[in-house]
Amino acid sequence: MPELPEVEVVRAGLAPAVTGARIAAVDVLDERALTRHDAASGDFERLTTGAVIRAVVRRGKFLWLPIGEVAGRIPGDGRNDSRPRAIVGHLGMSGQMLLRTPDHPGDDRHARIRLHLEHPAHGELRVDFVDQRTFGSLAVDRMVATADGEVAGFSADVTGEWARSVPTQVSHIARDPLDPAFDDDLLFERMSRRASGVKRMLLDQGVVSGIGNIYADESLWAVGLHGEQPASSLSRPRRVELLRAVRDVLGKALVEGGTSFDAQYVNVNGQSGYFAHSLNAYGRAGEPCPRCGTPIVREAFMNRSSHRCPRCQRLRRRRAATAR
Secondary structure (H helix, E strand, C coil): CCCHHHHHHHHHHHHHHHCCCEEEEEEECCHHHHCCCCHHHCCHHHHHCCCEECCCEEECCEEEEEECCECCECCCCCCCCCCCEEEEEECCCCEEEEEECCCCCCCCCCEEEEEEEEECCCEEEEEEEEECCCCCEEEEEEEEECCCCCCCCECCCCCCCCCCEEECCCCCCCCCCCCCCCCHHHHHHHHHCCCCEHHHHHCCCCCCCCCCHHHHHHHHHHHCCCCCCEHHHCCHHHHHHHHHHHHHHHHHHHHCCCCCCCCCCCCCCCCCCCHHHHCCCCCCCCCECCCCCCECEEEEECCEEEEECCCCCCCCCCCCCCCC
16 A cells, blocks of 8 residues: 555655646446535535646655635635635555646546646646556545644645645644644653553554555664563653654655556556565565564454564563562
8 A cells, every 4th residue: 555655755756747727527437436426515526627726745655636726716616615625645555647748548447537728838648547456546625724823734835725624534644744834742751641552552554644554664673672661651752763763764755756666556657666676574584683683473363464683673562660
């Protein structure tokens, strides 16, 4: 599943090409790609055709494209609604957002939705939502004010009327560690109250978003923590160290274009990321730990797998207080 670095690579690729573009036409080729769209709010094609894309924003693994002409009014909607809207995208397991020229062959059997765009500077182009496993989705969603009053997500442009609004489908998702408005102390306070394992906490999108299985394993390896170590057992210096490692791992993955194990994750130009070559733990079962040489082990975890070094990442039990 695409995680924060992969989705951010897509966002950064889309933003300069589609920001300011008008959606001239929409082709819904497979209704399964609209599973997150509330049909009661209106027809997806009607709500988007004629709208102008204001930006491309990301929070965690979610992307959204704020749309509208003036104060969020959607062309063709037939109602004056001052609340802005956005096209929300979730890539699921294998979703891709691919930039195409208008004459690019349209025979991709995994193409689910096509947005035909007219950009004032770039001319005509197309965005294809391609999804082999059909777990991803696009939807038009209303936006609400952010709970903390800060800019909603990561974007190159933070000046629009939509900037401090977040789609309702994303409003429950916590900020991610690369978000400028991320609150380190809030995360540390939540960790102090979590008796569950630290990896489970890292994967809880309501606590901190964007860290999937790959980057959780890599971050825990970096600081020598066992995934089942209770989050509340970590001292503040260890919490700070872990968060720093998370940011370092995510940042390096971004520089290297994300992690690609197969052709299902690519950027907007169809190119694969190469962070897989830099992994220290994830997917390396049986290979020597880069730090100590002990073979990496693979263990079952929440219907997936964890990878760790059994020597560097031992479970440390909190010592009972000594009676005085």
